[in-house]
Amino acid sequence: MTRRPTVLFVCVHNAGRSQMAAAYLTTLSDGRIDVRSAGSAPAATINPVAVAAMREEGIDLSAEVPTILTTEAVWASDVVITMGCGDSCPFFPGKRYEDWPLEDPAGRGIDAVRVIRDDIRARVELLIAELLLAG
Template structure:
């Protein structure tokens, strides 16, 4: 069986989607292929998101915001969007979820920690579902 491909999408690909990708890599290891992208990617990660993830032992400093491409969606099995609206193309047969999460851009570390922890809870559930699929 091939491993599932999970794509996390947010507007800037600098905070939420990168934290989600970091969590899934950390919790699922090599059992899942993880991607992330943004409809309007920034040139660097949100430093507060990086700091919040480092607090729990996850290093996302090497991640680079990527532009969302139709092919990336097409080549993914699960697409999780986080506030990017209709920017994400829809393909039949894919699993889509939209996670309503606070945008960490410009937020203090206390708010970003809450977003990080909310994402972890969702990732734990997703990882279990992927293992039993």
């Protein structure tokens, strides 16, 4: 890729997993990757436990707002990473898709969300290495 790659993270509510992944990718890629996130059935607000877990990492999610998944967002992305949205995530030929089987942080305490957060960070670090090596 000669231009900056674009990654779209998708989960059902766009209130936890996809928001944490997008925040990590934005922060850890230093602007070298364009980042989007969306949900197939967005929640009204970001999960406060996810906000707290990311705050521990020095990342503030408190101003983020869940966003509805659109076909335009998928078309505009080079990589689409799904996190538990199943058949509600659109599939378009020619896009790189990955499904990250992550637990949903909804209704979980901070200790469980930290485990999910750390798993997301490790996956994002690998993704950055792959995308920037391909560029």
